[in-house]
Amino acid sequence: MTERVYAGRPRPGNNFELYSWFFMRISGLxxxxxxxxxxxxxxxxxxxxxxxxxxxxxxxxxxxxxxYDWLLLFLALLHGANGVRVVIDDYVRRKGWKVFTVAVLYTFTFILLILGSLVIITFEPIGMGS
Amino acid sequence: MYRGGEGQLSFILHRITGVGILVFLFGHVADTFLVGFGPDLYNHAMAIYRLPVIRVLEVLLAAAVLYHALNGLRIIIIDFWPAASRYQRAMFYAVGVVFLALFIPAAITMIRPLFH
Structure with a gap:
């Protein structure tokens, strides 16, 4: 019996990581x-x-x-942030640094999601036709 | 889990391009946010993208996005169709071929305005 081979990380067992694994593949497509x-x-x-x-x-x-732009903003930020979360989890070994880097990642992602949504929703052209 | 070879290389490249694209995306959302402050500020910010050095980075970004997309597709195929894992190495070369076929004309189109 050979072990199942995955090209990305193996399909995780616990719920959150399993959803995250599926999310990466669906949002990726x-x-x-x-x-x-x-x-x-x-x-x-x-x-x-x-x-x-x-x-x-x-x-x-x-x-x-x-x-279109809002869907792109939303999916790209979440896909990117979740990917980097997994990368941090793999390479940042010290607990304190891990918490800190993930906190920075989430903060930036959250702020940019808000700013990006705000400008897409509220934008009104000024000085047009002049 | 890969142990060396093409699989390991594809994995490392996927992570490097992914992190690089997110770093750019953070900056890009911030610069797009400036459009809310009117034409003066936004057009001033957009002028940065026309600098020759930045245009070279733009081509590099396109390469990172294209590789990440094609290799991502390879990952999805292998993960949902287990038999394909036997061909992961061949599929990595296929990613390379499709990458070059799309990237070369795209890069030429993107870099050409610099020489006019």
Missing amino acids: LLILLVIGHMVIMHIINNVDVIDYDFVAARWASIGWRA
């Missing part, structure tokens, strides 16, 4: 579509020479693009 779409639009079709305030204002005039 969605992120492939969302991120590749985002990068093709922003870096291939357009590029940093044309992306400015008016570009964002025109894009966010559509509720659909706001929804």
Whole structure:
């Protein structure tokens, strides 16, 4: 009987880690579509020479693009933060440092999730058409 | 668990690109937040992305994202289809081939404006 082989970390036994394991794979699949779409639009079709305030204002005039960007923000931050949590758990051995680095990670993730959501929801263009 | 070889390399690259992308993402959400403060501040911040050094980093970011996406797909295939684990090494080379096929034209498109 050979041991089951996984390419990522093995499927965990306890509930939280099992949900986290599934979340990484499901959000990962969605992120492939969302991120590749985002990068093709922003870096291939357009590029940093044309992306400015008016570009964002025109894009966010559509509720659909706001929804797209918010889903991307939400999934990318949670997928990234959960991935780095696992990395910290593997490499930061001392208990105190582990608690500290994970606390910093969660704080940054939480603040940016709030700031990002705030700007996507509340943005109103100013000085347009002038 | 990998013990050396291509599998170990794919695993290390997945972690390095993942951490790198999250570090960039933190900064990128912060710069996008500035759009709420009007055109002057936001356009000023966006000018940083047009610096040649940053444009090279932009290509590096695209490489990290593309690798992480393709290898992530490889991980998902192996995890949900156990028989595929026998082909994990072959799939790592497949990731490499698809990576180059997509990255080279993308990188050329992204870097070309620098030479105009």
